[in-house]
Amino acid sequence: MKSTGDDPPPLAAIAIRPWLDTDSAAELTELLHRAYAHLAAMGLRFWATHQSAEVTEKRIASGECFVAVADGVICGTILFRDASRTNGSPWYDRSDVASFGQFAVEPELQSQGLGRRLIADVEDRAAASGARELALDTAEPAVHLVEWYTRLGYRFIERTQWQHTNYRSVVLSKTLVGRQGD
Structure with a gap:
């Protein structure tokens, strides 16, 4: 959804769906690079600032990838990992903690609620998976x-x-009590 001078699509016109085999990892990688460019400019080397399409594919395979799509173009993404695929730190190693990552929204759509929609969907997915906590x-x-x-x-x-x-990372978590999977 590179800037074309057109107004961005309204939030209601954006659908969120699972990643399809026909989706383009190269297109998603370009979105990640655009969405994380301001973090790269801060000197922060997130994977998404520089990863290749092959790395994007490997990361997609490590969980459940969801994409936001407007007019057939991917404009947001989030990767959910259930508790069995969440690991690497004491909190992530807990059996009741799911996680999300590789989260991005097209820069021109940021601060309009799309990121919140993606996270809310993943929170529901995490609760449905039986997780008590969702971390990032x-x-x-x-x-x-x-x-x-x-x-x-x-x-x-x-x-x-x-x-x-x-950089040093912080792990943040949200309790999912009262959500869909409870």
């Missing part, structure tokens, strides 16, 4: 992201250092 990690220096997730009900759990990043 993000760069500790990306204070704006930590604050945004906190406003969505996520709380600080722990800090961790991933080998593939140049």
Whole structure:
């Protein structure tokens, strides 16, 4: 959904659906690069700032990928991992914690509610999977992201250092009590 001068589609015109085999990993990778460009400009080396289409495909295979689509173009994404696929830190290693990552929204659509829709869908999916908690990690220096997730009900759990990043991460989590899967 590269800028064409046209107005972005209204939120109601954007559908969220599972990743299809016919979807383009290259297109999704380009979206990730655009969505994470401001974080790269901050000097933060998220995977999504530089990953190849092959890495995108491997990450998709590690969970359940959902995409937001407007007029046949992917404009958002989120990757859900159930508790059996969530690991790597003491909190992530718990049997009742699911997670999400590879989360992105087209820059021109950010701050319009699409990210919240994607997260709400994954929260419902996590609850339906039997998870009691849904977690994520993000760069500790990306204070704006930590604050945004906190406003969505996520709380600080722990800090961790991933080998593939140049920053310390914070793991945030939200209790799913009272959601669909309860």
